[in-house]
Amino acid sequence: MRFFALKGSEQLGAAAARALSIDLDPHEERDFEDGEHKARPLVGVRGRDVYVLHSLAGGEGVSANDKLCKLLFFLATCKENGAARVTAVVPYLAYARKDRQTKARDPVTTRYVAQLFEAMGTDRIMTLDVHNFAAFQNAFRCESIHLDTRKLFAPLIGKLAGDLPIAIFSPDSGGVKRAQLLKEALEAETGKEIGFGFMEKRRSRNVVSGELFAGDVADKAVFIVDDLISTGGTVLRAALACRERGARAVHAIATHGLFGKGADVLFGSQAIDRIIVTDSVDSAAVAKARYPQAPLDILPIGCLVGKAIRRLHAQGSISDLIGIDD
Structure with a gap:
């Protein structure tokens, strides 16, 4: 096996490598004055099972496009130099x-991004809590592996809720399935009945509307669940609606903390406890440092990623790892 983590994803890559009990393999990345770049492995990859980790969230000084292009070229370079199999690990x-x-x-x-990965000779792509699971699976013709964080978040939810009854809440209809799966995981772990709710959200030309609210949240600890938080507007809108209907505590859970422009409003709100x-993207740590008083916790995912890579390399079960029933 060869395992690389590209620039900007080194910390997460190092954590995954520790879970694998290996070191990250060395590579070179060079940026040129005209904006072009070159990257290459500094160890042989011929005949090897190669894993390349890079999280593709844009940040300060680097765009998602830059990261995507560098990852694609590095995958192609490994294939060009004889790698037996190349897996893109894209949290x-x-x-x-x-x-x-x-x-x-x-x-x-x-779909266009999927075609780019396939054109570079990528044999397999692995990602974490993608926005739309069905669309992800349908976009890729190469093998697609999807990890989720239910088993990571479940113990923390029980701890934060304390003695209060729990309700899992989706801030929009598109996330209902994600919230339902977390609800079922909690019920299986605790043996208790878990409440559920969601609200309507429609976005057109960047204007959000929709007032439908379903679910009983009064006197409960509500956990608003989404795949990502960008500006925080969607989560904050749902939190305020839950507070208006009597929620005793409101917490927001998301796998990817992008925390772009406007997230300061979310961090300054009293509506969310x-x-x-997770640390799937570096912007979560940046936000934690920039807003030290924010009620923000970051869960590490390096161990999960490392375990998944180990199972893929050994032809093991991913379903068993993330708790999907046969």
């Missing part, structure tokens, strides 16, 4: 939200 997959046409002549960018994300 956060850029453009996964644009998986369908919502306006006339819209792009379906998720805790915000819990």
